[in-house]
Amino acid sequence: MAYYMGIDGGGSKTYALLTDAAGNVLGKGRSGNGNHQTGAQEAAANIRAAAFAALAEAGLGLEDVRHTYLGLAGADRKTDYDILHPLVRSIGFSSYTIGGDTMIGLRAGTNRPYGVALICGTGTNAAGRNREGQHFQCGGFDYMYGDFGGGGALNVEVFRTVIRAWDGREAPTLLTAALLELLGYKSVGDMYNDFLDHGKSVPLDAARLLFPAAAAGDAAALAILHRQGAELGKSAAAVIRRLGMEHDVFDVVLAGSLLTRGDRGWIRGPIEQAVREAAPHASVVTLTTEPVVGAVWSALESDGLSITSEIYDKMRTFQEFEPIPITTRQE
Template sequence: MAYYMGIDAGGTKTYALVTDEYGNVLGKGHSGNGNHQMGVARAEASIREAAYMALDEAGLRMGDLRHAYLGLAGADREADYRILHPLVQRVGFTSYTINCDTMIGLRAGTNRPYGVALICGTGTNAAGRNPQGKHVQIGGFDYMYGDFGGGGALSVEVFRSVVRAWEGREQPTLLTEKLLRLLGYERVADMYEEFLDLGKHVPVDAARLLFSAAAENDAVAVEILHRQGVELGKSAVAVIRKLGMETETFDVVLAGSLLTRGDRGWIRGPIEQAVRAIAPGASIVTLTTEPVVGAVWAALEVDGLEIDQGIYAKMVNYREFADIKITTRQE
């Protein structure tokens, strides 16, 4: 029997999954932030914890794995790989592949070996592969380098919108009451002063307030979510053009918690409009399984195995991590 591991490491969580060659899930593990760009030691500890938790549940050792495929947030440039290969080897992996987490989301969301993936979780990223095997990535480095959004940035948008409404620079918004409740303040003035005096940061969870406010037709929240969709649509179009896929039939896979667990079309709508204008044969699909499943499938494929209908059917709706709450370790 051959055994494989997939890992999905993002800015707030790390998931690991162990299966056999037939796609039977034998063990799962989870931990916190696995993005080395937010701290190498913390990322290494998270990847190690998730990997060995999954191995322990499966009753296996690291040496029993035929191959591991790691989809890592922050695996963007050669400089990153010079950090990540030693990190992964220190954890104990020997036969392994590293790729950016966007590509495992793509693999999990389409039955074609090519397409485009958009991630909107803690941050944003866009990548794709064309039928000839060419790979392109757009963004993933933050606002200064051209990005907009993701949970980290949208949480700040929520905070600043509340401040602007309080000061009279913006219209009133339902985000005010929701943010005060989330952060435990009675008045915006108290929140404002304490954040300034103590140098506090807005928690990523604040971004989710946009969805509940938008559901109540809050114009400020709707505008922010719409802008997120427009920006992701621009990223998708850039990937499609660079790969020359305008006339191809393929999927654009939407992954990341802000696209799969809260959006009711506020973000997706502008993406669909942008993609349809340049690639009419493309379909927008929302990822329905965990991206870590794409990492497992990629591990099997690297070892020469085919993801047949049996394996696909077993894992396509895998959602065992959906309700896990990750506690972020303070360093």
């Protein structure tokens, strides 16, 4: 019997899923941060913990796993892989593949082994793979390197919008009352001075205030969410053009909590417009399956197997891990 493992290592959690070649789930494990960029030893310990929890549930050992696919946040550049390969081998993996967490989100969201993925959680990222297997990543590093948005930037947009409305540079906004309630201040002046005097940072949850404000028609919230969508649309179009996918049929998979929880089209709308212009035959779809499922499918494919319709149907609805809110740098 052949066994396969998929691992999804993010900045706040690491999931491991163990199946047989038919896609039957035999074991699962969960632990903390799996991003080596915020601590290689911590990431190694958490990847190990999640993997061995899944093995223990199945009553198997690591030597029983035919292939493992690790989709890891921070697996972006050669310097990252130079760290990750020794790290993964030190855990005991021998037959394995490492890829970015964006690509397992892509694989989980489409029935094709190629396409484009857009992530908008704590940060943003865009990546794709074409029919020939060529890969391209656009962004994923922060504002200085060309990115915009994600919860780790939109929280600041909310804060500065409230400040600009308070001092008269912008029109009044519903975000003001919502932010004051979230942070526990009676006035914008109190908040402004306390943040300046004590060097405080805006909590990531402030980004979530955009959705109810947009639903109520707030112009400032709508403008921020629309810009987020436009920026992600530019990233998708860049990936499509770089990989020569303008005339192909494929899916653009939307992942990350700002795209999958709360958005009513304010972000998605501009993305769909940009994708239509870049690749008229592409479809924009929302990820509804755990990305770790995409890691399992990638493990099977790395061993030369094809994902059958039975495996898709069996695993597509896997949702046995609890969702984790945006509270860290990278999902």
